[in-house]
Amino acid sequence: MRRVLVSSLGAVALAGGLVAAFTLAPAALPWAARAEEAARVVAPPTVSVVSAVDRAFVDRLFVSGTLVAREEADVAAGIDGLTIVELHAEEGDVVAAGQVLARLDRSQIDAQIAQNDAATARADAAIAQAKSSVDQAQAQLGFAKDDYDRAAKLGPQIMAAASIEQRETALRTATAQLAAAQHALDVALADRKSRDGERRELEVRLARTEVKAPFAGLISERKARLGAIAASAGEPLFRIIENGDIDLEAEAPEQALPRLEIGMSANLSLPGVASQIVGTVRLIAAQVDKASRTGKVRIALASGAPARIGGFASAEVVIARSQGVGVPASAVERDAAGARTLVVRDGVVEQRKVTIGVAEGDALEIASGVASGETVVARAAAFLRPGDRVRAVPEQAQGANP
Known part of the structure; x- marks a missing residue:
């Protein structure tokens, strides 16, 4: 009986504890949540x-473009119809101003010069003969004039009128002969002058059989071929870059153009070239392309740079340092x-x-x-x-x- 009573009391106590626990738990949970929330609010992010x-x-502008010749000239033959017989320059050669690049066949012009020499000699002989005729005519005129003057002084009282008229006719004839001799001399002198003009023209043509560099520079292209017929209006024989100067022609954004100035330094990168090449801004375009909104910028490469016309290059322009x-x-x-x-x-x-x-x-x-x-x-x-x-x-x- 005692054991049953104790067990009953224990069960009642356990049940009461469970009821108290479930009664107090809802009140304790919100406080814990609010404490965690307060902790989160207090801790700053x-x-x-x-x-x-x-x-x-360093304010930099990056641009890229194509390598172009700064000043380039086409060298053509100055005379038509002659065969190229000698070549003295190749692509990549550095040449001086006036250096012979090629020679044309001059045999035809040499023959014309020989003919001119013969014609000049004939003209000189004609001049000498004409001068002799002038001298003779002048002497004859002087004799006729003196003879006529003597007859005129004596007059018809002493000399027959027919004799005086004869001397007057001789004077007029001598005068005409002198005029004719002088005219022949003038013609001979004019012929000689014409021969001299022909000679100068032949010398010009002869000089043009040597194709020369118009200025010092780099041969960028050779079209001349041995045995080809040269033509002044045809394809140029050579293309030469003055002093070998090369520029990078690049496009810069419109908003960057006002920041650029002539003389700014630049570092250029070329495909296959390990080291950078020094350059300077040489030209800034005065107009902007209305489609691309970019302007052309020319950057001059340092002399002797390993660059080739038509190649690609990029550049970093140093605009300002601060x-x-x-x-x-x-x-x-x-x-x-x-x-x-x-x-x-x-x-x-x-x-x-x-x-x-x-x-x-x-x-x-x-x-x-x-x-x-x-x-x-x-x-x-x-x-x-x-x-x-x-x-x-x-x-x-x-x-x-x-």
């Missing part, structure tokens, strides 16, 4: 930050209203309007708005607002000098 640092910036405050580009948010960044000071977020200077790689120069040494949120985050408290965790400063 963690953000990655970097320090704004002073660093050097020293300023640098931050990662990811730390700046930009829109129509301007540029902004978030600064953390004493654990509190501040929003700053900034002025951007030079962009280099993944870094931006901050011309105003952030001072060197200030802590900047590494990545502009939409969930952060001015006045928010945060826990700053340093990140490697991408805006620092590489």
